[in-house]
Amino acid sequence: MGLFDKFKNGLFKTAQQLTSGLETVLKGGPAISRQALEALEETLVRADMGAPTARAIIHEVEESAKKDTTHKVHLANHLRKAILGKLESVQTPFALPKPGIILLVGVNGAGKTTTTGKLAARFAGEGRKVLLAAGDTFRAAAEEQLTEWAQRAKVEFIRGAHGAAPSAVVFDALQSGLAHGADCLLVDTAGRLHNRSNLMEELRKIVRVAEKAAPGVHQEKWLVLDANTGQNAMNQAREFNKEVGLTGLVLTKIDGTAKGGIVVALAGELGLPVRFLGVGEQMDDLVPFDPGLFVEALVPVEAEHSS
């Protein structure tokens, strides 16, 4: 199964929900009823887009559909365009400079370590000299977990003593990595709830130290977000962004029935692009984010024909 299929299969269930919502709307004929639009809004809420974003999108759909002079109004097209517009407006092209650092941050259990491991394999596959730094010195066996990923991906790996100051481990790892010619430095950090100010302070320190250890080296700071997350993702992204200045998102566990519709809201509010999607537990289960495919899977073409 290709990766796109995997990702699309994952989105299948939401797609079904959206489709049935769309059908109700489309069956209403060319005149767009309030009720139908409300039903459509609800399906967006079901995909975790959040009520305010869903409302804004439906409003846009309504406006653009009104202006639509084609004989039969394709609401699905309007919906797709509205969502895509939100995502594309923030989706800048991505290429990690050489050398470049990616710092993975997020709440507990979002999938940071797994994502770090997959990213290592991906960049190594592109011929980059990758170094993994185990910045999670807190969770039991976090370093062992990353060690295993490093072995699977066949990349260099630096860890400190368990319980050591993560900033010190990161400092050493980056300095020695750069000295040894690594050009892709991936830093895993401990999971932290965004409302714990001491842990957020620790993260700020890691970022500061990383800048000191690798002055002038490009640093990406990605928030790893579980696709199952609901409206709290807004708080997460806001807080992490405020503390360390995020540059992107990785949406994990998108191979289930969770849709991660919240990234649409995040694009709107914080302008954060999604960089990768996690689609499974295998090393190559990571795909670059493509807004077009994402929306296509969310609002499938079949929806139009079914009416």
Next chain:
Amino acid sequence: MFENLTDRIQKVFKNLRGQGKITEANIEETLKEVRLALLEADVNVETTKLFLEKIKVKALGKEVALSLSPGQVMIKIVHEELIQLLTPKDKTANKLKFAPAPPTLILLAGLQGTGKTTTAAKLAAWLKKDGRKPGLVAADLVRPAAIEQLATLGKEIGVPVFRPENGEKALDVCTRAVKTALQNDCNILILDTAGRLQIDEEMMNEIAEIQKKLKPTNIMLVVDAMTGQNAVQVAQAFHARLPLTGLVLTKADGDARGGAIFSITSVTGVPIQFVGVSEKMDGLEAFYPDRMASRILGMGDMLTLIEKAEEVARQSEMTKKLSKPSDFNLDHMLEQIQQLTKMGSMEDIISMLPGDHAQKKQMMAQAPDAKRIKRMEAILLSMTKKERQFPQLLDGSRRRRISQGSGTRPDEVNTLLKQYDMMKKVMKKGGMMQKASNLMGGMGKGGFPPMGGGMPGGFPGGPGNFPGLPGR
């Protein structure tokens, strides 16, 4: 920023003064606000609909008591209905069940990253504290180092861990653990399984097989408090394959409202049994419907806080002995400081208070931070018992010694003594420990803002140590 339901509803009723009854007309707008509040809390769309219908029926035609506004009546109805739906019909449903013949089994299931391994260890610690003999079974063979993680946690809490050997599969290690539990001095086994997607047939078969073969008495679904709309679908799929007996809500120390767990329990009827807070091994609490209801509605977890304070009060003996305010000495101050730390970190405490994020941040900034409290404790502990009982003994040379002994600056010692003097003065005036405690809070940088008078409900003679908790 999310508004809490109280604010939302008050806003609606601002324009509807003097109405003695809740009518169809004034209820519509309120229900809209309730709907938004529930959706923001990640309560599932369908559950929200059903809930609103119930509320409507209950509220229509309800007389509004003179002392209350229609808004307050609505809030009360919503809150009470939520509590009712969160409370299992069968009172014993939310307790762990024990098998007639040991070992009792607790099977943990859930999606990846919800906190099963941490919960397994916390449960073991909880059971051990309860005088039972738990064992942990590492049956997650998928995630790298999951076994090491459980082994490390087991060691930390002093609970044996059964690990897979020689190519054993998940079911094998569970079966062996059950067979050898008693000879390993374990009468309860907690089976930590791999995280799995509910649509992953192979993995769902694996856990269904464990359930079929070993018939665990307790089967718990571990649910992340941050879960969104997908929660019900996931829980239903697990429930279809495994007869769930309970839910554990994890990461409840975050600021997620946790509405997903409400949807799960109301759709499946599976009761919520435990709530996980913090990454520490004692961060597992019993579930209380009223607190969860307040949380979902964004009204803060005051009750947990009050309970914590009460627990500290029970433990505090010396404070009770202090009958005359003039007896207040540095020993009492030391005890107060130690009680304050027992209630948890300032962060823990503040996170349970109502108020939005910005307010909490401000509180956090003004609260005496843990480091500062620690330094105060160090200063007090560097004094002799006699010095603490008779602070007037503290002349310049003793102060110097104390500052050196505690590794603090001399002016910190002086500040502490000044604070002590102030506390004593206030106590003499007011004669209440309560007031002194408010001053304790004032030791922070800018002083803790008094937020409306003491601990809600009042703590007669209790610790009352927490600075200026908002009254309700």
